[in-house]
Amino acid sequence: MEKKKRELLLQGNEAVAEGALAAGCRFFAGYPITPSTEIAEYLSQKLPQVGGVFVQMEDELASMAAVIGASLAGAKSMTATSGPGFSLMQENIGFACEAEVPCLVVDVMRGGPSTGLPTSPAQGDVMQARWGTHGDHPIIVLCASSVPECFHMTVRAFNLSERFRTPVILLLDEVVAHMREKITLPLPEELEIIDRVRPTVPPEWYIPYEDNASGVPPMAPFGEGYRYHVTGLIHDIRGFPTSRSDEIGPFFQRLFRKISQNFAEIHMSETFEIEDAEITVVAYGSVARSAKRAVLEARQRGIKAGLLKLMTLWPFDRPAVERVARGSRVLLVPEMNMGQISREVKRVNNGVCTVVTLNKVDGTLITPDEILKRITEVYQDERDN
Amino acid sequence: MREITKLIHKYLRHDKKFPHVWCPGCGNGIILGALIRAIDRLGFTKDEIVLVSGIGCSGRLPVYVDFNTLHTTHGRALAFATGIKLAKPELTVIVIMGDGDAMAIGGNHFIHAARRNVDLTAIIFNNSIYGMTGGQYSPTTPYGMRASTAPYMNIEHDFKISELAVTAGAVFVGRGTVYHARLLDSLIEKALLKKGFGIVEVITHCHVQYGRQNKLGSAVDMMKWQRDNAISVEKAEKLSPEEKRGKIIIGVLVDRELPVYQDEYERIKERAKVSTVRGR
Ligand SMILES: Cc1ncc(C[n+]2csc(CCOP(=O)(O)OP(=O)(O)O)c2C)c(N)n1
Numbered sequence: 001m002e003k004k005k006r007e008l009l010l011q012g013n014e015a016v017a018e019g020a021l022a023a024g025c026r027f028f029a030g031y032p033i034t035p036s037t038e039i040a041e042y043l044s045q046k047l048p049q050v051g052g053v054f055v056q057m058e059d060e061l062a063s064m065a066a067v068i069g070a071s072l073a074g075a076k077s078m079t080a081t082s083g084p085g086f087s088l089m090q091e092n093i094g095f096a097c098e099a100e101v102p103c104l105v106v107d108v109m110r111g112g113p114s115t116g117l118p119t120s121p122a123q124g125d126v127m128q129a130r131w132g133t134h135g136d137h138p139i140i141v142l143c144a145s146s147v148p149e150c151f152h153m154t155v156r157a158f159n160l161s162e163r164f165r166t167p168v169i170l171l172l173d174e175v176v177a178h179m180r181e182k183i184t185l186p187l188p189e190e191l192e193i194i195d196r197v198r199p200t201v202p203p204e205w206y207i208p209y210e211d212n213a214s215g216v217p218p219m220a221p222f223g224e225g226y227r228y229h230v231t232g233l234i235h236d237i238r239g240f241p242t243s244r245s246d247e248i249g250p251f252f253q254r255l256f257r258k259i260s261q262n263f264a265e266i267h268m269s270e271t272f273e274i275e276d277a278e279i280t281v282v283a284y285g286s287v288a289r290s291a292k293r294a295v296l297e298a299r300q301r302g303i304k305a306g307l308l309k310l311m312t313l314w315p316f317d318r319p320a321v322e323r324v325a326r327g328s329r330v331l332l333v334p335e336m337n338m339g340q341i342s343r344e345v346k347r348v349n350n351g352v353c354t355v356v357t358l359n360k361v362d363g364t365l366i367t368p369d370e371i372l373k374r375i376t377e378v379y380q381d382e383r384d385n
Numbered sequence: 386m387r388e389i390t391k392l393i394h395k396y397l398r399h400d401k402k403f404p405h406v407w408c409p410g411c412g413n414g415i416i417l418g419a420l421i422r423a424i425d426r427l428g429f430t431k432d433e434i435v436l437v438s439g440i441g442c443s444g445r446l447p448v449y450v451d452f453n454t455l456h457t458t459h460g461r462a463l464a465f466a467t468g469i470k471l472a473k474p475e476l477t478v479i480v481i482m483g484d485g486d487a488m489a490i491g492g493n494h495f496i497h498a499a500r501r502n503v504d505l506t507a508i509i510f511n512n513s514i515y516g517m518t519g520g521q522y523s524p525t526t527p528y529g530m531r532a533s534t535a536p537y538m539n540i541e542h543d544f545k546i547s548e549l550a551v552t553a554g555a556v557f558v559g560r561g562t563v564y565h566a567r568l569l570d571s572l573i574e575k576a577l578l579k580k581g582f583g584i585v586e587v588i589t590h591c592h593v594q595y596g597r598q599n600k601l602g603s604a605v606d607m608m609k610w611q612r613d614n615a616i617s618v619e620k621a622e623k624l625s626p627e628e629k630r631g632k633i634i635i636g637v638l639v640d641r642e643l644p645v646y647q648d649e650y651e652r653i654k655e656r657a658k659v660s661t662v663r664g665r
Contacts, residue, residue, distance in 0.1 A: 027472050048657035053471045053650065058497040062464035065457065069437075069468025072455065073476065077468070095458055222435050222453040222469060223476045229398075229448050231456035240401055240448060 006185040012150040012177040013038035013080075016106055016170070017046065018185060019154025020078055024193055025104070026052035027077035029066035031059050031085060034118045035174045036108040039080035060085035064092035064105070071101045072230060074221030076158055076195075078104035083112040083125060086132070093167050094133030095232045097255075100209070100217070102161040102196055104154070106170045108177040109285075111363055120363035121174035123285055123336040129169045130314045136252070138259040140164070140266055141314040143171040145288045147181035153311065159194040160266060164258055165216050171313065173336065175286035175365050199226060210237045211250065215258030259315060268311040269320040273299065277306025278382070279375055280328040282321065282345055284310040287334050287366045294371035303379050316344045325352045330378050334358035334366050354382070389418075396421045396431070398451045406445050410604030412563035412589030416510060417446055419566060420479070423573040435476050437466040439491060441483035441517045442591075443510035460491030463498040466505050474647045477577065480507040485515045488524040488544050499553035499582050503646040506576045507584045509546055512591040520594030531598045546586045551639050557583030558639040563590070564611035565635060575637065581645045588615075588633055 010018065017039050020028075028043045030036075040056070047054040053070070057063040063079045070077040081089060086107045096103055109125045111117025125132075129141040140160050144153045153170060161168040199206045199218040208228040209217050220226030233241040234248050242248065259266065273295055274280055283291040288309040298305035308324045310317055321344075325331060330353060333342035342357045349355050358374045360366050386394070407413050424434060434452040438444040440459035447454035453476075457465045462480045470478045487495050487509045498505060514532060515521040522532035524544045531538060547560045557579040559572035569587060576583040590596060590607035601607050611633065618636035621629055 027468070029468060045657070048650070048654045051654065055467070055471060057464065057467070058493055061461060062467070062494055062497070065461040065464035066468030066471070069455075069465035069470075070472035071468075072465075073469045073472035075472040077472070091458055092461065221473075222455075223432060223473055225432055227431055227451055227453050229401075229454045229456070231448070232458055233456065238400065 003187055005187060008183055008185065009180055010147055010183050011038060011180050012144070012147050012172055013108070014042050015147045015150035015183055016080070016154045016172070017042035019151040020104070020158070021046055021050065022151070022185070022188065022191055023076065023155040023158035024195070025076045025078050025158060026050070027067065027070035027075040028053070028079065029055050029057050029063045029070070029077070030079045030081065031057055031063050033082045033085045035110055035177050036080040036082045036106065038177075039106060060088035061092065064089040067103045068092060068096050068099075068101045071103045072222050076102070076162070078106065080106035080108065082108045082110050083116060084114070086125060086128065090132040094135060094137065096167040097133065097137040097139065098232050098234070099230050100165040100219070101167070102165050103167050104157050104161055104170060105167060106154075106172065108172045108174060110174055111361070117363045119174065121286065121336055121365050122361065122363075123173055123287070123340070124361070125171060126313060126337065126340040129171055138166070138256050139169065139314055140166060140259070140312070141169045141171060142268070142311060143284045143313050144176055144311070145285050145309065146176065147179065148183045149311070150176065151183060151185070155191055155193070156268070159192065162196045163194050163216070164262070165196065165219060166259070171285065173285045203227070207237050208239045209235060209251070211254050215254045215261065263315055266312055266315060267317040267320065269317050270309045270311065271324070272307040272309070274306035274308065274324055274327065276304050277324070277328055278304040279330045279332060279378060280306045280308055280324040281332045281334065281371065281375070282308045282310065282324070282341070283334055284313060284341065287336060290366050290368045291334060291371050293368035294375060297368065297372050298375045301376070303375060305375055310341070313341065316348065318348050321345055321348045325349045328353055329382055330354045330356060332356050332358065332371070332374060332378060334371050334374070336360055336366060392425055393418055393421055396425070396450050398449060401449060405449055407442060408593045410592055411442070412512070412604075413443060413446065413510060415563040415566055416508065416569070416587050416589065417449070419569040419573055420508065421450070422570045423577055426574060427577055429477060433475070433477050435466075435469055435478045436481065437462045437469065437478060438481040439483065439486035441486050441515070443481055443483040444486065446481050460486050460489070461494060462486065463491065463494040463505065463507065467498065467501070467503050470503050470505055471647065471650070474504070478505050479577070480505055482507060482509050483516065484509060484511045484513065484525040484546065485523040488546060492524070496549070496553040499550055499555040501646050502554060502556065502581045502643055504580050505582055507582070508573065509584060509586045510589055511546055511586055512589045512595060514591050514595035516591045516594055520598055526595075532595070533598065547584070547638050550584045550586075554582070554643065555584050555639065556581035556641050556643050557637075558586075559584070559637050560586045560588070560633070560635050562588040562611040562615055562633065562635060564608045565615065568635060572637070575640070579640070581643060
């Protein structure tokens with residue numbers, strides 16, 4: 001008998017929770033905060049049904065710590081939060097980078113800084129997601145723009161975190177987290193699920209942080225014979241603290257290399273009508289949806305517009321932006337912040353074409369009309385030049 | 386080699402680059418010895434034990450021993466440990482913290498771990514000072530004492546770690562000193578056997594920071610002070626509050642039964658299988 005796919009009307013947050021379960025997440029620790037709370041509520045109901053653990057911790061510092069602990073014990077683990085909580089998680093996110101512990105942090109962006117605008121959309125955490133924790137470190141940050149993407153990018157986020165032994169941050173904005181759309185959940189066998197590589201050598205031979213071609217050492221869960229040391233101090237290949245520069249240097253090189261040699265696998269974006277586009281909008285999150293509509297309407301008015309939707313924000317998708325920069329006269333970067341990704345676009349563009357921005361931080365989303373207006377203005381300017 | 390030393394050696398990581406970071410005369414090694422003896426006597430395998438620590442001199446303990454070991458961030462050890470225990474309940478999770486670690490930056494996690502009653506054993510090294518950072522006052526530095534950030538005198542009042550744990554809901558609370566090493570062995574053993582959140586507070590000396598700044602003498606002098614000022618729980622019961630002032634009460638302060646988080650959570654799993662909430 002053919003299995004029936006589930007068709008559901010889900011909120012973005014709920015789709016994240018479904019995606020997590022499909023990816024094999026069996027541990028959630030969190031602390032309630034709008035606009036992310038539905039993820040916790042949904043998982044508090046579903047995780048015990050599948051033998052997983054949901055725990056509400058005393059704050060976000062503890063949540064992030066518990067997530068790392070559970071992952072070290074072998075469980076795929078996650079938390080979800082918003083700005084103020086994301087700030088509190090930063091120190092332990094750094095621990096997960098340093099000790100190379102896979103886990104997922106969902107940050108549903110609301111207006112900030114501080115308590116900010118708890119129920120309004122924003123995209124102000126893009127740079128914090130990249131550099132929120134101290135010290136030099138690579139990180140993977142994804143951003144979803146629809147309910148189906150919430151599901152699929154959660155699965156992908158878990159896959160990337162397991163594959164590269166790194167925390168992955170999934171950014172949503174409040175619009176995407178709270179809107180409801182139809183989603184057809186894939187059957188389990190249709191999904192590619194990646195699990196961390198485990199050691200194949202016997203415990204006596206296991207060197208927990210030894211380099212290999214992938215730069216990702218196999219990871220043994222606690223309690224299965226591979227007794228080793230995990231620390232937030234810079235460590236040697238055995239996991240023991242070191243202050244020897246001949247061990248510190250290679251550690252950092254491997255940490256960065258395991259991500260940088262796989263940019264192509266990590267980068268994900270979509271394009272729309274870019275072949276002959278003179279103006280290409282570069283957008284992410286809910287703004288990318290408004291942008292798509294604006295591009296359609298601009299085309300109806302005879303303006304050759306296109307869209308590059310970024311889905312991987314960090315490591316920054318340089319090849320995708322370079323491609324559209326070469327083909328376009330103008331890149332327009334609309335964002336619900338004062339210009340965080342536009343700086344990266346300018347850096348990568350490096351003077352090839354004109355880069356213009358559209359920044360909005362008044363607690364409301366960016367509408368198709370606003371983007372269309374900007375496209376039209378820019379188009380006129382370019383023609384007059 | 387003496388039997389007792391041989392036993393300790395059985396559990397040390399010989400591939401770790403010794404010497405350790407602790408100052409000569411430090412009490413931390415005595416606590417490490419007591420912990421190893423308790424684990425050995427209870428017959429745990431090395432694979433079953435996870436040793437989790439925070440940051441501080443005390444936090445360096447796990448790296449020396451051949452268990453699953455995790456050196457976390459300052460104050461957060463209990464929260465990491467909670468994640469490990471809930472994800473893999475068959476492991477025995479022991480948490481090592483300093484007084485600053487457990488009472489200042491990690492104070493919130495401490496009271497909530499006690500309230501939540503996840504099956505963890507916490508050992509708190511109370512040396513009344515921030516050792517690792519060079520002798521600043523901690524939440525357990527007594528009023529009137531000196532520290533590098535209280536050069537005139539400490540005007541804050543100290544937490545009583547064990548009493549706080551009792552109030553917050555810990556099912557086992559024991560206090561010992563590094564002078565009373567035998568008692569310490571048995572307190573840790575009892576705490577490990579107890580299901581639920583148990584703590585052992587260990588009064589230890591930091592003669593290098595706290596001792597020097599307060600002219601308390603050598604490590605030996607400070608251990609003699611422990612000997613002369615400790616009274617047992619049984620003895621303390623017969624004394625008036627006046628007579629107990631300034632004394633360290635050692636022994637088992639609390640040993641009680643309360644529902645353990647993991648057992649409760651197993652019941653939630655059963656419930657979740659048969660009922661759906663809000664029709665989802
Ligand atoms: C977030 C953070 N703040 C401050 C520090 C610096 N720090 C390291 S150890 C320590 C105090 C340790 O004192 P205690 O917990 O009493 O342990 P001891 O060293 O005495 O064993 C401090 C403040 C840190 N590592 N992390």
